[in-house]
Amino acid sequence: MGDETESPQPRWEQLNKCPECGADMHRDLAVGERIGLFYLCDEHGRFRYSWDDDRLEPDPDSKKR
Numbered sequence: 001m002g003d004e005t006e007s008p009q010p011r012w013e014q015l016n017k018c019p020e021c022g023a024d025m026h027r028d029l030a031v032g033e034r035i036g037l038f039y040l041c042d043e044h045g046r047f048r049y050s051w052d053d054d055r056l057e058p059d060p061d062s063k064k065r
Helices: 002-006 008-016 060-064
Strands: 026-028 038-041 045-050 055-058
Touching: 045 060
Parallel strands: none
Antiparallel strands: 026 038, 038 045, 045 055
16 A cells, blocks of 8 residues: 555656656756656756657657757
8 A cells, every 4th residue: 555655756866867768857848839747857858748648759840949
């Protein structure tokens, strides 16, 4: 029973790590029409959390800049 309350925390901590290099990322605030959870890696750019796939994926809009 104790595992049920502890298991979600490590999962959310994974969002703070870059899926490419494992470096710490910081949350990028949603601005304008951008809705969702976005994270920035200094080396690999912006990632967004995919609710459908339950994972971080590269933000396709960040490559346009």
